[in-house]
Amino acid sequence: MRISAAVVPERNHPFIIKPLELDAPRPDEVLVRIVAAGLCHTDLSERAGGRGPFPAVLGHEGAGIVERVGAGVASLQPGDHVVLSYLSCGHCRNCLRGKPAYCDHHMAYNFGRRRPDGSTTLRDGAAAVYGSFFGQSSLATYALASERNTVKVRTDLPLELLAPLGCGVQTGAGAVLNTLHPFPGSSIAVFGVGSVGLSAVMAAVVAGCTPIIAIDVRSTRLALARELGATQALEASAGDLVEAIRALTGGGTDYALDTTGRPEVMRQAFESLATLGVCGVIGGAPPDAELRLPYSELLMGRTVRGVVQGDSTPALFIPELIDLHLQGRLPIDRLITVFPFAEINQAAAASERGEVVKPVLRMG
Numbered sequence: 001m002r003i004s005a006a007v008v009p010e011r012n013h014p015f016i017i018k019p020l021e022l023d024a025p026r027p028d029e030v031l032v033r034i035v036a037a038g039l040c041h042t043d044l045s046e047r048a049g050g051r052g053p054f055p056a057v058l059g060h061e062g063a064g065i066v067e068r069v070g071a072g073v074a075s076l077q078p079g080d081h082v083v084l085s086y087l088s089c090g091h092c093r094n095c096l097r098g099k100p101a102y103c104d105h106h107m108a109y110n111f112g113r114r115r116p117d118g119s120t121t122l123r124d125g126a127a128a129v130y131g132s133f134f135g136q137s138s139l140a141t142y143a144l145a146s147e148r149n150t151v152k153v154r155t156d157l158p159l160e161l162l163a164p165l166g167c168g169v170q171t172g173a174g175a176v177l178n179t180l181h182p183f184p185g186s187s188i189a190v191f192g193v194g195s196v197g198l199s200a201v202m203a204a205v206v207a208g209c210t211p212i213i214a215i216d217v218r219s220t221r222l223a224l225a226r227e228l229g230a231t232q233a234l235e236a237s238a239g240d241l242v243e244a245i246r247a248l249t250g251g252g253t254d255y256a257l258d259t260t261g262r263p264e265v266m267r268q269a270f271e272s273l274a275t276l277g278v279c280g281v282i283g284g285a286p287p288d289a290e291l292r293l294p295y296s297e298l299l300m301g302r303t304v305r306g307v308v309q310g311d312s313t314p315a316l317f318i319p320e321l322i323d324l325h326l327q328g329r330l331p332i333d334r335l336i337t338v339f340p341f342a343e344i345n346q347a348a349a350a351s352e353r354g355e356v357v358k359p360v361l362r363m364g
């Protein structure tokens with residue numbers, strides 16, 4: 001079928017919205033009319049180079065309405081409202097253990113820009129266009145997803161509000177609620193409060209953490225973090241952060257979370273831990289990044305834990321996050337700025353300049 005998609009023709013090129021041909025759904029696939037799609041840091045880093053071929057259609061925070069389902073899809077039907085998330089195989093050891101974010105095929109299925117069998121879903125005339133990004137490529141008016149990464153949601157909430165649940169929000173909130181699961185009254189420091197870090201701050205409030213310390217280079221982000229429940233806000237440039245966090249927590253924080261992917265910030269996050277503290281690292285770093293840690297501090301029961309997609313099983317966790325939102329405990333609307341699809345390059349630029357926290361494109 002004919003669709004309209006934001007194509008990245010080559011590395012580092014602006015998005016170009018143009019008509020493409022999208023395959024009909026195969027037996028295990030779901031055709032979704034995309035209503036809204038969040039723009040995530042990973043879309044922009046993959047546009048800048050990334051791991052797959054060009055021309056490509058990115059986008060991995062799609063939300064929309066099921067248009068058609070393949071003959072083998074039992075759990076979804078046309079008209080269902082859905083949020084799309086990351087793809088996993090369902091058969092490997094970690095999928096079977098209920099840890100699909102660590103699927104053996106995570107990189108190929110989410111970053112390979114092809115279906116699991118290696119085929120492509122999109123064409124521009126006779127030429128292949130590489131889609132299937134996170135099993136969706138949702139920067140488009142329609143996307144082909146799999147039953148496994150398509151999460152049915154309630155129909156009474158705007159889809160532009162729900163779109164970021166599929167990656168950014170579940171990544172930040174899940175790192176707190178699924179991975180660290182801090183006990184009430186424990187302290188947490190969140191390094192970097194973009195959409196992922198702010199989702200972590202909101203989740204830390206849900207978990208009953210105190211103090212909740214937000215750290216960022218931007219004062220506007222810190223002000224928003226305070227409004228969303230951070231009890232303290234520290235400018236990343238202001239003095240010795242580790243000392244400041246130790247002072248605020250009486251010797252070190254129980255939990256720290258790095259969302260920046262910068263090794264020097266991860267080290268600060270680790271050094272701010274109390275004995276037995278746990279540091280989650282969830283930011284995207286260059287593939288060759290290395291982390292150096294002081295062994296004597298690690299030995300004292302401290303943990304560094306990498307976290308992918310907030311350890312989320314999307315079909316379980318996304319509806320839980322929606323319930324928290326409806327209770328007023330996850331005000332994700334505060335993160336979102338909606339742009340028309342035609343303004344995708346302006347949305348990307350505003351995000352890179354830090355003027356908006358979570359741009360969401362409305363296909364309209």
Ligand SMILES: [Zn+2]
Pocket residue numbers: 088089090091092093094095100102103104105
């Ligand atoms: Zn798997």
Ligand SMILES: [Zn+2]
Pocket residue numbers: 040041042043060167168
């Ligand atoms: Zn993402």
